[in-house]
Amino acid sequence: MRLIIMGPPGAGKGTQAQILVEKYSIPQLSTGDILRAAIEAKTPMGLQAKEIMARGDLVPDEVVCGIVSERLDGDDAKVGFVLDGFPRTIAQAEELDAMMTEKGVALDAVISLEVDADALVERIKKRAAESGGSRADDNEEVLRNRLDVYGELTEPLIAYYAKQGNVKHIDGMASIKDVTASIAQELNK
Numbered sequence: 001m002r003l004i005i006m007g008p009p010g011a012g013k014g015t016q017a018q019i020l021v022e023k024y025s026i027p028q029l030s031t032g033d034i035l036r037a038a039i040e041a042k043t044p045m046g047l048q049a050k051e052i053m054a055r056g057d058l059v060p061d062e063v064v065c066g067i068v069s070e071r072l073d074g075d076d077a078k079v080g081f082v083l084d085g086f087p088r089t090i091a092q093a094e095e096l097d098a099m100m101t102e103k104g105v106a107l108d109a110v111i112s113l114e115v116d117a118d119a120l121v122e123r124i125k126k127r128a129a130e131s132g133g134s135r136a137d138d139n140e141e142v143l144r145n146r147l148d149v150y151g152e153l154t155e156p157l158i159a160y161y162a163k164q165g166n167v168k169h170i171d172g173m174a175s176i177k178d179v180t181a182s183i184a185q186e187l188n189k
């Protein structure tokens with residue numbers, strides 16, 4: 001199973017991605033997690049990404065495409081994957097298409113978690129309180145920027161993938177359990 005899970009920050013992508021990992025025994029490929037690990041390890045990539053992420057802006061396409069290309073070459077990704085937080089721009093989506101064509105594989109579905117912007121602010125505030133400030137980008141001002149960036153650069157991907165005919169629209173405002181059930185229903189169609 002080869003999946004993309006999309007949605008604005010705080011939509012529950014990571015939570016649902018982890019459930020899909022268990023269900024299909026596929027790796028979760030989260031560019032955000034990989035970048036946070038790079039910051040933690042103070043690698044050159046982490047140093048480059050740190051300030052950009054703290055502002056809620058996007059890390060350059062070449063950097064994240066490099067991460068994904070490397071991960072897709074891993075043995076564990078041969079059976080499938082769930083991409084969480086990638087692609088975030090049309091250029092990234094085009095690059096992913098090219099990578100997949102080269103490998104002779106195709107996406108099974110793009111799951112779009114649809115949520116109300118006000119609810120996201122509340123969710124992120126809660127996540128910030130629970131994580132004890134471990135994420136520099138979990139605060140209201142940065143969140144507003146992340147939402148703007150999402151609307152401007154990432155949301156157009158829904159139309160991009162709709163043209164390919166594989167978008168599954170999911171109501172992300174429901175409970176975690178119900179969102180999981182809607183995803184399962186859509187993937188079984």
Ligand code: AMP
Nearest residue numbers: 031032053056057058059064085086088
């Ligand atoms: P996330 O954990 O997916 O919310 O990502 C956290 C931050 O990492 C984002 O706000 C961006 O700064 C950066 N990031 C993660 N994935 C990407 C991507 N595909 N393209 C550009 N920046 C990214």
